Amino acid sequence: MNIVVYHSNGSPKKYDHNKLYNLVENDGFVYCEVRKGMYGLKQAARLAFDRLVIKLAPIGYHPVPQSPGFWVHDTRPTVFTLCVDDFGVKYSTKEDANHFLSALTSNYRISINWKGDNYVGLTLKWNYHDGYVDLSMPNYIKNALTRLRHKPPTTKQYSLHDWIRPSYGSKIQYANDPPDLPQLNKDQTLHIQTVTGILLYYVRAIDSTMLPALLEIAREQAKPTETTMKKYNRLLDYATTYPEATLRYRKSDMVLHVDTDAAYLVLPGARSRYGTKI
Helix, strand or coil: CCCCCECCCCCECCCCCCCCHHHCCCCCCCCCCCCCCCCCCCCHHHHHHHHHHHHHHHHCEEEECCEEEEEEECCCCCEEEEECCEEEEECCCHHHHHHHHHHHHCCCCCCCCCCCCEECCEEEEEECCCCEEEEECCCHHHHHHHHCCCCCCCCCCCCCCCCCCCCCCCCCCCCCCCCCCCECCHHHHHHHHHHHHHHHHHHHHCCHHHHHHHHHHHHHCCCCEHHHHHHHHHHHHHHHHCCCCCEEEECCCCCCCCCCCCCCCCCCCCCCCCCCCC
């Protein structure tokens, strides 16, 4: 993008390398229209999505109304998921695949991975004969632990939480309130916040066993204490013990419907929403 540079007194420089003087408006600005993507533009993702909808609609592809990241075709069995600029496509015949690729290549420059072994940072190992696929992120935890400078524990850590003895026979049970401890310093706080950003995608996509502990740390990261640091170290010790998790999906005709509520009695201040009588 070409920009006219002005002196501090408001007058333009005589050296007009980009020849933009004739574009300068009376208010002293050059106005530019963004016709494609721009780095840092918060509307870029939505603009690109809306443009894709317009381009693919005449060919029969459209997003499912309640799940805009999932696309289908009007007559063909082709379906695909869209995450940022990555397409994960399920097709039945090579003709169907080429029909979809033709729709994309007529509007965009693309790269194609026929093996389908990498999608949004995930490594996929397909076993069509036995009907399953394995998802993993090789070396992700190893690199994360190196970046966080975490010292490996002397013994393996198999648990993410301390065990809290339940109060048997009590009709109402509350989560324990955290102890009143001093906050960590600025550098320690930043270190705690870093682990949330590094591990969140991994635990959501691959190893959900770590998610409750990570969310608990994230909840405290604005004002972390020594207790938060202990939880942080325990989480990383657990990650060191299980550094290469693999998630396996098997084909099935089962349709799973899930209704979920907030975590029950696992966070400070947690209360049950239903069934409590006083």
